[in-house]
Amino acid sequence: MPDKKCKEEYLRRIHKVQDYIEHHVGQSLTITELAGVAGFSKYHFSRIFQGMLHEPLAHYVNRIRMEKAMFLLAHRAGD
Numbered sequence: 001m002p003d004k005k006c007k008e009e010y011l012r013r014i015h016k017v018q019d020y021i022e023h024h025v026g027q028s029l030t031i032t033e034l035a036g037v038a039g040f041s042k043y044h045f046s047r048i049f050q051g052m053l054h055e056p057l058a059h060y061v062n063r064i065r066m067e068k069a070m071f072l073l074a075h076r077a078g079d
Contacts, residue, residue: 022064029061
């Protein structure tokens with residue numbers, strides 16, 4: 001089990017990836033690219049991401065894309 005300082009660093013890196021996903025949601029995102037943003041190996045990143053967010057990376061990215069699409073549709077309906 002990582003110590004508190006290590007967990008805080010992991011959380012900081014995961015938040016950096018979440019921000020990156022938000023800003024690049026319309027683009028193709030690979031695990032290699034996202035692991036690089038976090039500074040982890042692909043294997044380690046996948047485990048850390050799912051462990052911290054309780055959601056696999058692919059599900060997270062798809063959910064963010066769906067939420068953005070629903071937001072855009074809802075705001076277009078009012079035009």
